Amino acid sequence: MEHKAGFVNIVGNPNVGKSTLMNQLVGERISIATFKAQTTRHRIMGIVNTPEMQIVFSDTPGVLKPNYKLQESMLAFSESALQDADVLLYVTDVVENPEKNMDFLEKVQKMDTPIILLINKIDELSGESGKSGDSRLGDIVTKWHSLLPKAEILPISAKNKFGVDMLLKRIQELLPENPAYFDKDQLTDKPARFFVSEIIREKILLYYDKEIPYAVEVRVERFKETEKLIHINAVIYVERESQKGIIIGHQGVALKKVSTEARKALEKFFDKTVYLETFVKVDKDWRSSQKELDSFGYNPE
Secondary structure: OOEEEEEEEEEEEOOHHHHHHHHHHOOOOOOOOOOOOOOOOOEEEEEEEEEEEEEEEOOOOEEEEEEEHHHHHHHHHHHHHOOOOOOOEEEEOOOOOOOOOOOHHHHHHOOOEEEEEEOOOOHHHOOEEEEOOHHHHHHHHHHHHOOOOOEEEEEEEOOEOOOHHHHHHHHHHOOOOOOOOOOOOOOEOOOHHHHHHHHHHHHHHHHHHOHHHHHHHHEEEEEEEEEOOOEEEEEEOOHHHHHHHHHOOOOHHHHHHHHHHHHHHHHHHHHHHEEEEEEEEOOOHHHHHHHHHHOOOOOOO
């Protein structure tokens, strides 16, 4: 049997469950999955290997009209996923307006790549206005079929793993014959430092309200690993002094809580004892500086 390998790229609007789906498909917690929109900022690869096959999944930021340079970079990651996909997974859900972000959808419509349209969160469907859940799902399928007539449509619940095995089987059928692109023991294309930053950022997303999480970036300045211990120094960057005060909290209580939760998650992720030190610095308008964005890895090239 020939070996199959290919890039399966996950795209869609914010908060439709792309990261949750990615984690279910890969079987590891690769992408941050929280209830807040714009959680994923990079294009993150998760690799599934068997002796006969290698699937390289890519989770991408939610598609949105950019208001500043960071969001321009996020959109570029999403659009780059249209260029190199062997199979495209377009994720929507049962409440989203299908005609949201038509500019991006029109680019998807022009693709010759196999497209699987995933209607996520079907566990949230319930009858309303006298319609059953099945009837509402039928209406959603009909609307999407008119917008993406070439796409296969599959209802799923990523959270409950409903339809995920069926999706994986269909992806395997669609993959082209290729040698492996990555080593067979590789789980992702990202280095350990990247996941440290993402895990700390996830805890900030969960713990702080309003604009704070979106004004935050994390840089790992030290990652020293021994057989039993990982020593990490991380800097949390914000845009204003007032934000720095909120992150630290009264007598440092807020920062201590975030650091403790991040350390616990990192120990679970790396399966080692972690010593984590966190610092907070102000970097005015880092979201609008191309030089700063490049230094944080927001370069889709």
